[in-house]
Amino acid sequence: MSKPEQFSEKLGKNLIFIFASISLLILLSIVFFIFRDGFLAFKENGFFHFIFGNDWSVQDNTFSILPLIVGSLVVTLGALIISVPIGFSCAVFLAEIAPEKVRNIVKPAIDILVGIPSVVFGLLGMILLVPYIRNHYGGPGLSILTAIIVLILMILPTIIAQAEDSIRSVPSSYKNASLALGATHLQTIWNVILPCAKSGLVSSVILSSGRAIGEAMAVYMVIGNTFTFPKSLLDPSRTLTSNIVGQIEEATVGGAHLHALFGCGLILLFIVFILNSYSFFIKRRGCRSC
Amino acid sequence: MLTKNSQQNLVWSILWIITSLLMLVLILLIGFVFVKGAPEMKLSFIFGATTNGGLMTPIVGTLYLTIMTLIFLIPLSVGTALYLSEYAKQNWFTEFIRYSLSSLAGIPSIIFGLFGVALFVMIWFKKASIIAGSFTLTCLALPFMVATTEEAIRSIPKAWREASYGLGATKWYTIIHVVLPNATPGILTGVIMSIGRVIAETAPLLATAGFSAFLPVSPLDGTRTLALHLFYLATEAPTVGGLTRNDLLSQAMAVGTVLILLIILLNFLARMIFNHFNQKVRGFR
Numbered sequence: 001m002s003k004p005e006q007f008s009e010k011l012g013k014n015l016i017f018i019f020a021s022i023s024l025l026i027l028l029s030i031v032f033f034i035f036r037d038g039f040l041a042f043k044e045n046g047f048f049h050f051i052f053g054n055d056w057s058v059q060d061n062t063f064s065i066l067p068l069i070v071g072s073l074v075v076t077l078g079a080l081i082i083s084v085p086i087g088f089s090c091a092v093f094l095a096e097i098a099p100e101k102v103r104n105i106v107k108p109a110i111d112i113l114v115g116i117p118s119v120v121f122g123l124l125g126m127i128l129l130v131p132y133i134r135n136h137y138g139g140p141g142l143s144i145l146t147a148i149i150v151l152i153l154m155i156l157p158t159i160i161a162q163a164e165d166s167i168r169s170v171p172s173s174y175k176n177a178s179l180a181l182g183a184t185h186l187q188t189i190w191n192v193i194l195p196c197a198k199s200g201l202v203s204s205v206i207l208s209s210g211r212a213i214g215e216a217m218a219v220y221m222v223i224g225n226t227f228t229f230p231k232s233l234l235d236p237s238r239t240l241t242s243n244i245v246g247q248i249e250e251a252t253v254g255g256a257h258l259h260a261l262f263g264c265g266l267i268l269l270f271i272v273f274i275l276n277s278y279s280f281f282i283k284r285r286g287c288r289s290c
Numbered sequence: 291m292l293t294k295n296s297q298q299n300l301v302w303s304i305l306w307i308i309t310s311l312l313m314l315v316l317i318l319l320i321g322f323v324f325v326k327g328a329p330e331m332k333l334s335f336i337f338g339a340t341t342n343g344g345l346m347t348p349i350v351g352t353l354y355l356t357i358m359t360l361i362f363l364i365p366l367s368v369g370t371a372l373y374l375s376e377y378a379k380q381n382w383f384t385e386f387i388r389y390s391l392s393s394l395a396g397i398p399s400i401i402f403g404l405f406g407v408a409l410f411v412m413i414w415f416k417k418a419s420i421i422a423g424s425f426t427l428t429c430l431a432l433p434f435m436v437a438t439t440e441e442a443i444r445s446i447p448k449a450w451r452e453a454s455y456g457l458g459a460t461k462w463y464t465i466i467h468v469v470l471p472n473a474t475p476g477i478l479t480g481v482i483m484s485i486g487r488v489i490a491e492t493a494p495l496l497a498t499a500g501f502s503a504f505l506p507v508s509p510l511d512g513t514r515t516l517a518l519h520l521f522y523l524a525t526e527a528p529t530v531g532g533l534t535r536n537d538l539l540s541q542a543m544a545v546g547t548v549l550i551l552l553i554i555l556l557n558f559l560a561r562m563i564f565n566h567f568n569q570k571v572r573g574f575r
Binding site: 009011013016017020022024031033037090093097106116120157210214221248252261269272 | 306
């Protein structure tokens with residue numbers, strides 16, 4: 001090797017190494033900041049009070065987030081209960097039943113819908129849903145129900161795209177074997193294809209529940225953002241994410257207020273982490289049985 | 291009792307109905323945005339100063355933020371991906387980096403916003419600015435970009451690298467002349483999808499990009515992206531003289547129209563590049 005070649009070889013290797021280290025540093029600092037400030041919130045408010053208390057007051061410098069956790073969970077579960085069956089039906093339809101022509105139109109459309117900014121969905125919710133719910137069902141219109149409907153529309157494309165992929169990835173020999181044994185297409189889908197695609201289907205649900213519970217802007221725009229325990233679906237409420245959206249700008253001075261927001265973030269992270277580990281676990285088990 | 295066939299026909303029709311209804315609803319919603327937004331789409335609105343209610347600042351701000359983010363994002367993610375696929379020994383540490391990156395990809399974007407506030411806004415730059423915003427977005431897009439780039443690099447047949455080594459090329463020479471050129475379409479797809487995220491994300495930028503309506507000059511100025519502008523129009527009280535709440539909402543619809551058109555355009559681009567890339571690799575095999 002000539003001298004300049006050796007030099008560029010070393011330079012290149014070091015450059016790549018530096019970039020990789022910066023990425024690792026970014027990663028570590030994100031984890032460090034969230035945990036440090038999140039734990040500070042636990043320390044300043046007392047862990048049990050922070051999680052299970054029911055007051056959030058910037059003036060009194062006391063923060064606790066039980067209503068937010070409840071709000072986040074209710075909104076996410078509500079959205080999932082409706083969108084999972086619809087999403088799976090569409091995915092089965094697209095993967096197994098739809099003619100090629102229909103698929104070639106619907107699939108790209110869904111890819112586009114996945115990428116549409118959440119603020120657009122929030123805006124549609126504000127303009128169309130809020131007045132409708134106020135006039136037909138009562139309440140202020142800004143409500144848990146509105147947030148759930150907006151989230152359903154937002155996560156459906158994600159569920160459909162992911163579930164369709166996992167259904168398509170079932171080897172066609174399984175399907176052919178079942179059909180050759182005399183089973184109908186419907187029986188094959190129900191008894192062979194869906195069970196085989198189970199791990200992919202579960203992770204599509206996990207992914208979209210992560211999206212629903214982490215969605216901040218659209219929910220903030222339609223949920224009313226009042227810090228109370230909701231008594232019905234028509235009451236306004238507040239979620240962990242919409243709480244952060246509403247106060248992140250005034251919290252830029254730092255201190256206990258910002259720590260409390262980090263506390264919300266940490267709890268959010270914890271929920272997402274549990275969801276992800278479950279999907280990881282299912283994937284492992286799914287592999288073994290195949 | 292239904293026969294097997296009529297049972298199947300029944301289920302088939304139900305699935306047809308569910309899917310068509312859903313697509314109809316989603317298309318109607320998007321159509322509603324277009325219909326409400328179209329009347330606002332005048333040149334004076336799109337290129338007007340934002341202090342007078344135009345879109346100039348959000349358009350410039352979106353471009354500015356996108357370019358700044360890509361400047362940090364591309365070298366970092368390509369470097370990291372090259373390290374992971376070409377240099378790193380396959381041991382627990384490399385696996386650890388991969389695992390952390392993939393778990394970072396699932397974190398809600400608002401948490402990146404908090405992180406950006408705590409580090410970039412409060413400690414590094416002392417103010418919400420384009421640079422703080424683009425650093426935040428870089429963190430957000432990094433895990434995804436590294437994964438996409440690594441996939442593009444790994445899809446290059448091993449024989450090509452070996453052919454290059456066999457001709458006496460060094461590792462770095464091979465990376466520059468064999469690996470990177472052939473991974474470019476894959477990396478470009480990732481870049482386009484990252485641009486899509488920069489355009490669509492609002493939560494991480496709320497408190498990091500500043501919300502100034504003036505045209506940004508230096509990276510330390512605050513700005514707003516199109517999505518942020520839509521959010522402000524939709525949630526804040528009218529500040530420009532003579533405009534009502536409804537005027538602002540229909541302006542927001544116009545911004546929504548622009549955003550959706552941009553997303554469609556980016557999707558189309560990504561698809562084109564992806565198809566091109568696929569054909570090329572298949573051709574060689």
